[in-house]
Amino acid sequence: MLGLDQTALLLDGLKPPAGMEIDAAVGTTFTLDLTALLAIPVAATLASGEQDGADSADLLEVVRRHADRTVLFCQAGAISVPPKYRAALTFVEQSVVEARKPPGGIFHPKIWVVRFSRAGVYSHRVLVMSRNLTFDRSWDVVVRLDEEPDAVRTMDNGGVVEFVRALPSFAARDVTEVQSNLVADLSSTLATATLAVPTPFESGSFAPLLSRRDGQPFRGTCDHALAVSPFLSEDAARSFVDTATNRAVVIARPAALDASADGVRGAHRVLRMKDAVLDAERTIDDTFDTTATDDSGSGAMLQLRGLHAKTYVQDHGDFASCWIGSANLTAGAFSTNVEMLVRLTGPVGDVGVDSLLSPSPQKNNLSWFVEEHPLPETSKDSDAEEGLSELEGHAFDVASGQVTLTLTSAGEHWDAELGITPWQLPAGVSVRARLLSLGTDQGVEVVQGSAFWPAIPLSLITPFVVLEARVGGQVRHVLVRAQLVGDPEDRRRSVIANAIASRDDFFRYLAALLGAEQGFGSAGMGEGLFTGGWIGGGSSRVLENLLVTASRNPDRLASLDQTLKQLRDRSDVAEIVPEDFHQLWDAVYAVRKGAIG
Structure with missing residues (x-):
């Protein structure tokens, strides 16, 4: 497990088995890059992958066909603003469902449940991971679980079925009947799917955290414990470390370790990714100019680097249990956030703490990437990258409200009026808005939750709206998907013909x-x-x-x-x-x- 030769791309994990096609897919992510969402059907269908980025008619048809059977839930306010508007985005409008920010937390799970079909025969796949649906160049982890009718050891699907069925309840705005039916139908067939436990594990189940203050799902005591988490909080880290009666190891970002030093001080080892690994990443990025830029006026798009995987291991006797998924080792992850973990249990010699960290030359594991991290005498005040800024919180709250775009015919064009309720911004915070299809010079001030654009051509009508929140010298850009009122009948129909x-x-x-x-x-x-x-x-x-x-x-x-x-x-x-x-x-x-x- 977690060997250097066990690498995979998310898009590969979503490709259908030979002779099958995607019949239904439900996914979740915290942050979303719409271009990454467009890449899924292209990667799953166009084997050559030789697309020049233009929205050709064949590409549009592929996107349309897959988007109609895909629903993706993401945190409202966490959709990044793409560099430009593309006609293909018309077909993913009904795929994206924004989830409201739970009180005191965030919608943070990363999972795909996919059903493939051929001649009426279904096969399911579940991906549980730490990876967002973005082009971040970070170190993540993914568990792929495939349906195998003759599998000797099968997963307990109860937790993932409960999770999928609960997803529409987190939507910031009403889901459509089509979306609701797709989620319900997929969860129904998933309930009887025989997902094979991956070798060398012997049993497995799912641990959904549904913002119910579930608490940590780990064992109360164990022999040895390992936590891999980019973000930490003192109490959560201390609680996990204290489960180990012998040795505990914590791997995290240096800033997180410094900010939660008192919580991890009881660990036998405290580790970080090697500086040489991070330096090599920066060199590659600088050489090939991999940092994405945004021509939309929102500045450079933030991309994660370094450690982003979340994995927890507890040795108990001859076995070890591993929890892998979206949850950081923080108080919020196990109390107020929505998260998803998968639990896998197997022989301690194959999947235990030592198998992941033994430095012997024969071991192909995490020991190659980590080094000791000296802790400060006391915890530092905070981890600058953890949590949401106050302005981000306001932007997420606005995006979690009711957002509508009402269209009125104006001859050959259309007038568009934006409405956002409730509108409860603190003093000093201002918001401008524009349709994603319009230039940055067409942004207008949102006054009491309302904005207006006259005479919009049919080809530029989109429910994707860019909101620019400002306070003092801070700026935050978010993308929201408004509910269209009075959507022209032939708008979607004309997109392919126009190409x-x-x-x-x-x-x-x-x-x-x-x-x-x-x-x-x-x-x-x-x-x-x-x-x-x-x-x-x-x-x-x-x-x-x-x-x-x-x-x-x-x-x-x-x-x-x-x-x-x-x-x-x-x-x-x-x-x-x-x-x-x-x-x-x-x-x-x-x-x-x-x-x-």
């Missing part, structure tokens, strides 16, 4: 829409298949794929029908869609009209 500017664009879109069925649209897909009056069996192949898709996934053809209707209203439709394809489509649609609505 199709040529016949090649149309072919690529069709390949993305049909490609998952019979390999249609794989490498080599191009205009040659459609030209020459459907010579060479091309029309037969397309017809076959249309009929297979109509039978297995009729909703995809509903999307194609909407796109074709948009294209037929354009003067250049003959240059984009072959006339023969219109005839073929009309025949397929007539046969399958009942199925595709």
Whole structure:
């Protein structure tokens, strides 16, 4: 466990097994980068990964298809402002659900529950981790649990089912019926899924912390204990260290160790990541200029570095129990926050404290990354990076309220009025707002929770609103997803059609829409298949794929029908869609009209 050769990428963990596709996915994160959310369906579907960042029609179709079956819960106010607005964001609008800030805490779990399908057969996967859905370059940990019908040792799913079912209750604003049904359906099938306990562990369960002052889930006593946590608080650290009757080890950031020195002083060893490791990270970042910049006017986007993993190990006799997930070793994590941990128990020789820290050359473990940290004589006043600043707290509270964007037709354009309730900012705090699709020069002052933008083009309507909170010289930018009132019917329908500017664009879109069925649209897909009056069996192949898709996934053809209707209203439709394809489509649609609505 936690060996140097056991590395993984989050996006790889979300890729479907061979021959299957994502049927439903529910995730949680504290902070969210919308670009990272867009990357999930692209990584899961487009094997080549050769996307130039442009929102092409085929990429938009892939995002649309996966977004319709994905719900992601994140802390309200913790969505970072992307460098630019992208049309693809239209399709993840209904995927994002902001969770209100629980009293005295934050919404902090990191988990994905994914259901894959093929011909009506389901398979589930659960990822429990310390990683946010961002592009942070930090050291994190993830546990991947796959469904195996014939598994000898299986997880106790009760905790994760309870957690998923509870998620809609944390939403800052009402979830849609579609979102509610997806969460309920996924939790129902997850309840009977046989998730295999990963080798070499022998048993496992989930420990959800639902802001109920649950307290630490660890054993009251153990032989040896290890805590890996970037953030600490004195009482929480002392409580964990005191469970060990023999040795306790704490690994954390230097600032956290200094701020909680009195809480970890009873530990046998106090460790930090080696300076050489952190120096190497900084050198790589400086060399390749990996720090993201934000052209939206909100300044550089904060990216985490160094230690971010959260892992707790307790040896007890011949066994050791490991807790892995989102919770830091702080009072808030185990009392007021919403968190998720997974517990795994296995032989102490394989997963115990010594197996993770033994410095012998044969051991491929954490000992390569850590070094002793000298503690100060007394705890320092605070850890500058821990917790929320006062301004961040105000921004999170605003984002946790009711946020609406009311649209009113103004000829070919739309007037947009923002409403935020309750509006209870302390004196001296001001807020400006703009739609994410608008330039920074179009930000307006929010007065008593209201702001207004006249004559917005249809293509720039978005529920994503940038809020800029200021007090004194401090500035905090947050992104919120408002509830649209009076959303134009054809707004979402027109996005893909607007991205199709040529016949090649149309072919690529069709390949993305049909490609998952019979390999249609794989490498080599191009205009040659459609030209020459459907010579060479091309029309037969397309017809076959249309009929297979109509039978297995009729909703995809509903999307194609909407796109074709948009294209037929354009003067250049003959240059984009072959006339023969219109005839073929009309025949397929007539046969399958009942199925595709």
